[in-house]
Amino acid sequence: MTQDATLDITALAHKGEGRADTPDGPVHVPFTLPGETVRVRREGARAQLLEVVSASPDRVEPVCPHFGTCGGCVLQHMDQAAILKWKREQVVAAFAARGLEGVEPLIEPTVDAGGRGRRRAVFAATRAGARILLGFHERSSHRLVDVSRCPVLVPEIVDLLPVLKTLAARVMPRKGEVTLTVLATPTGADLALASTAKVEPRATTGLIEEAMAAGIARLSLNGEVLVEARAPAIDMGGIPLVPPPGAFVQATEAGEEALAARVLSGVGKARKVADLFCGSGTFALRLARKATVRAVEGEASALAALDRAMRTGAGALREIRAERRDLFRNPLTAVELDDYGRGMEAVVFDPPRAGAEAQAKELARSKVPTVVAVSCNPGTLARDLRILVDGGYRISSVLPVDQFRFSPHIEVVAVLSRG
Numbered sequence: 001m002t003q004d005a006t007l008d009i010t011a012l013a014h015k016g017e018g019r020a021d022t023p024d025g026p027v028h029v030p031f032t033l034p035g036e037t038v039r040v041r042r043e044g045a046r047a048q049l050l051e052v053v054s055a056s057p058d059r060v061e062p063v064c065p066h067f068g069t070c071g072g073c074v075l076q077h078m079d080q081a082a083i084l085k086w087k088r089e090q091v092v093a094a095f096a097a098r099g100l101e102g103v104e105p106l107i108e109p110t111v112d113a114g115g116r117g118r119r120r121a122v123f124a125a126t127r128a129g130a131r132i133l134l135g136f137h138e139r140s141s142h143r144l145v146d147v148s149r150c151p152v153l154v155p156e157i158v159d160l161l162p163v164l165k166t167l168a169a170r171v172m173p174r175k176g177e178v179t180l181t182v183l184a185t186p187t188g189a190d191l192a193l194a195s196t197a198k199v200e201p202r203a204t205t206g207l208i209e210e211a212m213a214a215g216i217a218r219l220s221l222n223g224e225v226l227v228e229a230r231a232p233a234i235d236m237g238g239i240p241l242v243p244p245p246g247a248f249v250q251a252t253e254a255g256e257e258a259l260a261a262r263v264l265s266g267v268g269k270a271r272k273v274a275d276l277f278c279g280s281g282t283f284a285l286r287l288a289r290k291a292t293v294r295a296v297e298g299e300a301s302a303l304a305a306l307d308r309a310m311r312t313g314a315g316a317l318r319e320i321r322a323e324r325r326d327l328f329r330n331p332l333t334a335v336e337l338d339d340y341g342r343g344m345e346a347v348v349f350d351p352p353r354a355g356a357e358a359q360a361k362e363l364a365r366s367k368v369p370t371v372v373a374v375s376c377n378p379g380t381l382a383r384d385l386r387i388l389v390d391g392g393y394r395i396s397s398v399l400p401v402d403q404f405r406f407s408p409h410i411e412v413v414a415v416l417s418r419g
């Protein structure tokens with residue numbers, strides 16, 4: 001049952017939605033801010049904003065015409081300095097929930113790492129009658145918002161939007177969507193298409209010609225490279241890396257620099273380092289300039305890319321021993337990490353959102369002097385740090401990094417040591 005109401009927003013919940021605390025429980029209202037009084041249409045624990053009756057001083061004009069419908073951004077109505085402060089508070093709250101309150105003074109101000117914009121984007125495209133829609137899904141919906149501009153992406157990707165639409169049309173299934181993963185690189189875009197459509201050889205030729213005419217560096221379809229006009233290489237601390245099609249890379253260059261700088265300073269003078277969940281070597285390739293590195297990762301294609309980058313940078317790098325391993329089921333054990341006194345001097349881990357609980361338990365039993373934890377999820381990070389602290393580690397610094405402007409996401413690097 002819907003019902004119109006006037007509510008006072010008391011907090012910004014972790015998904016970036018305003019929250020009103022009412023006698024019958026919390027109500028979440030997207031696009032509102034703490035301190036605001038708002039008129040809403042309420043349905044149970046959620047409500048739709050109708051009018052801001054009294055606005056927060058942190059309220060600003062959104063920069064994008066798609067804001068409000070497009071599910072890509074949730075916080076364009078909030079001043080950037082206030083967003084950075086709120087993101088730090090999310091880390092503080094996650095740590096406090098695990099009994100790590102004493103760490104609060106060590107949590108630094110959030111680094112604004114939006115830089116020139118996100119260099120990697122994942123779009124969906126679908127057919128709507130005679131038109132192709134390309135963009136992001138509406139919030140909590142399968143409907144697509146057809147995006148013509150986007151302030152969070154680097155301009156090179158925005159300029160490609162019309163071409164992406166025509167390329168998507170060529171591989172559009174009768175029903176459903178095409179997924180387009182785009183990475184902007186200095187040599188041109190790396191475009192990875194995923195589609196369930198059966199694509200005839202003639203259509204593939206047209207696809208390749210059109211992509212080449214648009215200056216796309218590499219084009220792949222369902223994981224298979226169709227054409228590579230130029231290697232889509234990105235710089236990893238001076239070493240060129242060609243990531244696998246559609247693979248994970250840090251969202252912004254500025255974000256990667258901020259995370260990598262803290263990883264390197266956290267590791268310090270350690271000369272034997274493990275980089276766990278290493279991907280294609282964002283940290284390993286930088287660490288290997290001064291240390292021998294054991295790089296562990298679950299994805300074979302990421303390790304193959306790391307291997308090629310290692311060979312390219314051979315003269316500048318020490319040994320990187322790369323290993324494919326499922327670190328959830330089979331973490332590096334305390335015995336392996338310590339290797340009877342000849343083991344790791346530092347361990348870096350950067351897991352997916354689920355965190356690295358099994359690995360943290362092994363580290364907690366080890367004698368590794370320094371651990372650097374990188375995370376995109378403060379909740380699982382706090383859980384893993386609790387395990388490390390209970391195992392005798394001391395947290396020495398915590399750096400929140402914001403590379404997802406206007407979103408509730410936050411990355412964190414925590415440095416720990418044991419005496």
Ligand SMILES: C[S@@+](CC[C@H](N)C(=O)[O-])C[C@H]1O[C@@H](n2cnc3c(N)ncnc32)[C@H](O)[C@@H]1O
Nearest residue numbers: 277278279282297298299326327328350351352
């Ligand atoms: C957040 S990414 C970090 C990658 C890398 N550190 C970087 O900055 O580019 C997480 C990585 O963990 C890997 N991964 C996910 N589950 C894994 C598992 N169970 N075992 C090992 N690696 C895993 C993913 O393939 C991905 O490369």
